[in-house]
Amino acid sequence: MAKNYYDITLALAGICQSARLVQQLAHGGQCDREGMMVSLKSILETNPASTLDVFGGQESNLKIGLETLMGVLNANRQGPGAELTRYTLSLMVLERKLNAQKSAMNTLGERIDQLDRQLVHYDLESETLLSSLASIYVDVVSPLGPRIQVTGSPTILQSPQVQARVRAVLLAGIRSAVLWHQVGGGRLQLMFFRNRLFQQAKNILAHC
Template identity: 75%
Template structure:
């Protein structure tokens, strides 16, 4: 069966967008607000009609992720690009570990469903919800291992709210990695279909 490289590329871009936002937070203490909102909202898309629907039915919502993906596919083995590649691959590995533990996947779904009650009172980007998402990551995702080592400014990474946002964004990266698997994504594509992914990402970016 032919792979749908459009959907696969969108999901990969979403993983990369989460990774780029984590990188921004770790080094600068802040990150792009609208792009973060897109990622956080993806956690609430439980029965999407399409891959793009998870990200607001707008390719432009993943512009940062698509640009990051192009950089990752062209990355040197050192520097910021290598850091992003490591985050993206680590999210894929962690998602597979989590997927193998059915009880953890069920717990993850239940914990995200429970957010609805809090969202009746708090905004998605509020500290309360960010802390709740970080808690889900720490309790359910992180124990599946291996841990994702986030690097950046030590002073910034000691800030509790930065830590919470980083964990919430890593959770959105796991969501994107689940989607990537669902639409036919696989690690072999990153080795053998890089050109195809690169051209597809460029093509989608041209519309943004």
């Protein structure tokens, strides 16, 4: 069956958006607020009508992710590009481990469903919700290993608020990696169909 490279590219951009936000947080303590909200909201989209619906139904919501994906597909082995590639591939590895453990996947779904009660009282970007999202990542995803080594400013990374944001955004990256797998994504595409993915990302960006 022919692969839907539009959906695969959107899901990949979701992973890459999380990677870029983690990088921004780790080096500067802040990240693109709109991009982060798109990523965090994607975690709550557990029954979407389409791949794009996971990201709020607008291609422009994935602008950061699409630009990052194009950079990752053309990445050098050193510098910021290599860091983004490492985060992206690490999220894919963790998703594979999560997918192999049905109990962990079930627990993840239950914990995400429980967030609805908190969302009645708190905004998604409140410290309370960010802490809850971070704890889901720490309790359910992180133990599956290997742990993602986040590099940046040691002083910034010591901040509990930054740590919570990084883990919440990594959870969003896992959400996109699950989606990527569901729509037919696979590691071989990154080796053999890089140009096709690059061109698809470029085409989508042209609409944004």
